[in-house]
Amino acid sequence: MTLESREVDAIMGICSMAMRHVLAELGAAYERQAGQPVDIVSVGGIDAARRVGNGEAFDFVVLADDAIERLASAGCVDPKSRTDLARSAVAIAVAAGAKRPDVSSESALRDAVLRARSIGYSTGPSGAHIVRLFERWGIAETIASRVVQAPPGIPVGTLVAQGDVELGFQQLSELMHLPGIEVIGLLPAEIQVATVFSAAVCTASKSRAAAKALLSFLASPEADAAKRHHGMEPV
Template sequence: MKRLFTTLAAMTLAACSLAQAAELKVMTSGGFTAAYKVLGPQFAAQHGDTLQTILGPSMGKAPEAIPNRLARGEQADVVIMVGYALDDLIKQGKVVPDSRVELADSRIGLVVKAGEPKPDISSVDALKQALLNARSVGYSDSASGVYVQDQLFKRLGIEAQLKPKAKMIERIPVAGEVAKGEPQVGLQQVSELLPIAGVSYVGKIPEPVQSVTRFAAGIPVGAPHPQEAKALLDYLASPQAQSVVTGTGLDSVPH
């Protein structure tokens, strides 16, 4: 009889736990996605919640972009995106201001197709020459690509030379296109380059012309599960998450 009561008590606790579990809807942009794909399941296993993940850029005109999704009235419990794009959503009243959590810093790197010679990009002059020598250059439609298009080429003094052969690649990973052979070289945040097969990672572009993108996360106004969402954000920013964060090509930020 005692064993029966113990079994019933365990079943009751399990049922209560399942009843309390939430399905969190998470919208995340590319730069933090590799880390999230590891950390998200770890959080779910520890907390009993499930995660529904929706991928989309932090900005831009694509309907998949996180701001455009929220503007259409799509609900989410958590948004993970470029910090300044998140700040815009906070100013618009779309994200709870004091829910903002700093996650990681992301730097821009360069890839070529696997098997092709790796160009020297160890200095600003070397990077400039590598881009001039490239048959074609691709960059993303998110934060890193906006910087490459609007600032990097100008700072290197090669904007006019690159205009005919440089292209912004929308929605899909730049490295995936490089793996197919065009463009010949690709520029994007390191954490978005490393997971893609068929390319060789050359390295980060030099610090004097580097652009560091801060990734952050927040809870949209009207989120169905704000308490569980806060627990997820605390976990993603926790000390125990940092080995995963740095292992995916990102840099930790102080908290």
């Protein structure tokens, strides 16, 4: 939903793309349960943080925990309201029907990256981890001309489905619902990184009590099944 469609009594939130599916499901469930309308805008994490930082009239924000910490330090969210919601792992995808490279170990994945025609990653936490991984492997310069960073708000899987990227890396929750691609596995355990997504009430909110009640629901056991359904683990 958009700002223009906001109802007067709705709780208005903004989140990164990784959380859009789970929050859409849980927001609808909360609306049915509590009778409280919930509107959530899903954009790239960088844009979401910028908009909250600029003081847009959101009641709550859901982002990677380090982004929430920065917003709290800047006085843009209430640090006492911070609520950890879910943990997400990084996955690997290829186009539907494409050859599935071996990604079962760190060495196998490194070889797959070196052989790939093009490699895609995001501007979010998973992308930062992948960049560090390429540097640690000593291949960053070798593959530099074949690396594609998806623009904020554009899933890496979209580039994979379009044929712009052969091997894509992003949060599992962002890849698993996209048509035209196949998730071939998670990063091997020895190089996996889990991003914790957290929520907080914005200081610009005029409905803080209602926003806090929603965050309590999002962190409750009632929300666990939806999180797992969308590729995340409850915290």
